[in-house]
Amino acid sequence: MISVDEALDHVRRAAAPLPAERTPLAHLLHLRLAEPVASRVDSPPFDKSMVDGYAIDVSDSSPTLRELELVTAGSVPNETVIPGATVRVMTGAPIPAGADAVVKWEDCQLLSDLEIRNPAAGVKSGSCIIRRGTSFRAGQLVLAAGKRLGPLDVALLAEIGQAEVAVIPRPRVAVLPTGDELVAAHEPLGPGQIRNSNGPMLLAAVAAADCTPIDLGVGCDDPDDLRTRINQGLAHDVLLVSGGVSAGVKDLVPGILQELGVEQQFHQVRIKPGKPLYFGVRHAAGRRTLVFGLPGNPVSTFVSFQLFVLPALRALAGAPFKPIAAHDAQLTMPFEHRGKRPTYHPCRQTAPDAAGVLQVEPLDWRGSSDLATLTRATHLAAFPAGDYQLVPGDDVQVIPL
Ligand SMILES: Nc1nc2c(c(=O)[nH]1)N[C@H]1C(S)=C(S)[C@@H](COP(=O)(O)OP(=O)(O)OC[C@H]3O[C@@H](n4cnc5c(N)ncnc54)[C@H](O)[C@@H]3O)O[C@H]1N2
Numbered sequence: 432m433i434s435v436d437e438a439l440d441h442v443r444r445a446a447a448p449l450p451a452e453r454t455p456l457a458h459l460l461h462l463r464l465a466e467p468v469a470s471r472v473d474s475p476p477f478d479k480s481m482v483d484g485y486a487i488d489v490s491d492s493s494p495t496l497r498e499l500e501l502v503t504a505g506s507v508p509n510e511t512v513i514p515g516a517t518v519r520v521m522t523g524a525p526i527p528a529g530a531d532a533v534v535k536w537e538d539c540q541l542l543s544d545l546e547i548r549n550p551a552a553g554v555k556s557g558s559c560i561i562r563r564g565t566s567f568r569a570g571q572l573v574l575a576a577g578k579r580l581g582p583l584d585v586a587l588l589a590e591i592g593q594a595e596v597a598v599i600p601r602p603r604v605a606v607l608p609t610g611d612e613l614v615a616a617h618e619p620l621g622p623g624q625i626r627n628s629n630g631p632m633l634l635a636a637v638a639a640a641d642c643t644p645i646d647l648g649v650g651c652d653d654p655d656d657l658r659t660r661i662n663q664g665l666a667h668d669v670l671l672v673s674g675g676v677s678a679g680v681k682d683l684v685p686g687i688l689q690e691l692g693v694e695q696q697f698h699q700v701r702i703k704p705g706k707p708l709y710f711g712v713r714h715a716a717g718r719r720t721l722v723f724g725l726p727g728n729p730v731s732t733f734v735s736f737q738l739f740v741l742p743a744l745r746a747l748a749g750a751p752f753k754p755i756a757a758h759d760a761q762l763t764m765p766f767e768h769r770g771k772r773p774t775y776h777p778c779r780q781t782a783p784d785a786a787g788v789l790q791v792e793p794l795d796w797r798g799s800s801d802l803a804t805l806t807r808a809t810h811l812a813a814f815p816a817g818d819y820q821l822v823p824g825d826d827v828q829v830i831p832l
């Protein structure tokens with residue numbers, strides 16, 4: 432049995448970023464750029480008006496100005512602003528030659544249909560004009576490689592005319608809960624049966640991690656059925672199997688994975704819950720698939736997902752590999768730990784103390800099938816292995832959920 436850190440090292444080695452793919456703007460959200468992006472254009476691409484008004488030459492001292500034409504956004508001026516003349520411009524319109532400022536129409540006095548009093552007195556050159564290249568110049572780097580793209584980055588790519596860009600794709604993650612005892616939430620429970628909660632949980636957790644979930648249905652504890660479904664799962668970047676990985680007569684998953692060419696990296700980790708965790712990698716036809724066999728108890732499945740699968744998914748998607756960060760906290764209640772495995776115990780944040788230290792209360796958790804308590808938890812407290820008693824105020828490391 433290996434330690435959590437050793438297990439994470441195996442996952443780290445296998446979880447190199449997926450190969451980059453050119454992807455259109457509509458599908459870029461939360462993906463990471465595989466290349467730096469420089470603009471091929473100046474932005475804005477021309478000097479433009481920031482207001483609806485009159486483009487003028489501030490040095491013109493003529494008492495009145497005659498309107499030569501109206502220029503709206505999307506059209507171009509034909510006339511030049513000469514002494515005694517103005518061009519009426521709408522917001523976003525290009526500035527005509529000869530003009531060096533725009534005055535809002537409500538600050539101008541209309542004398543007749545096409546004539547205004549010259550509003551130049553006190554107006555600064557450049558006023559209400561945004562100059563070509565103010566945001567950035569052609570050739571300038573606008574987005575760095577590795578950046579996780581948000582809505583503003585997508586907008587920026589559109590602004591520079593980059594209709595598609597090379598990004599690390601969203602990992603495709605197949606989910607296969609296994610067990611003859613499992614029935615779906617809408618089906619009646621027969622004797623000895625339980626509902627499949629891991630399947631919906633993992634599909635949701637995969638989606639929450641910005642990956643694409645693929646539902647492989649529920650596998651029976653039957654070699655042929657498992658072989659077929661696992662084979663389907665191996666066509667994706669990651670396969671998450673839940674159940675069937677411990678020592679029971681129907682725990683067939685590790686054997687079938689081996690048969691299908693998955694190279695086991697580890698099986699069993701010194702951790703509670705989640706001891707029977709399996710991890711393997713298959714390389715076939717130029718594709719690498721990471722395979723996690725998650726222990727079937729729902730809390731074990733979830734904790735294993737958080738600690739081992741989530742860092743792998745993030746690294747496949749191009750982020751640096753990083754174990755889930757632990758924070759310092761203090762216990763508000765006594766806690767007795769027994770056992771040779773470190774325990775990740777559901778706990779609940781109370782208030783930070785006066786010094787801002789996070790305070791947590793270990794919950795009355797009834798073990799690896801007690802999903803209900805986990806839903807009330809805000810953190811997992813990481814208690815080291817050993818037999819010992821902790822008291823309120825003792826330090827503990829916690830992982831946010
Ligand atoms: N002799 C040993 N027995 C067990 C060991 C061991 O080391 N030696 N490890 C125990 C630990 S720890 C765990 S955790 C479980 C994990 O077993 P499996 O991964 O093989 O899972 P199953 O036996 O299939 O299921 C365990 C438990 O969880 C329920 N389950 C399974 N799938 C789902 C699902 N999709 N939704 C909800 N609940 C599910 C299942 O009915 C069982 O009750 O093994 C111990 N045994």
Ligand code: MOO
Binds near residue numbers: 702704728731
């Ligand atoms: O490690 Mo198991 O996950 O205790 O139930």
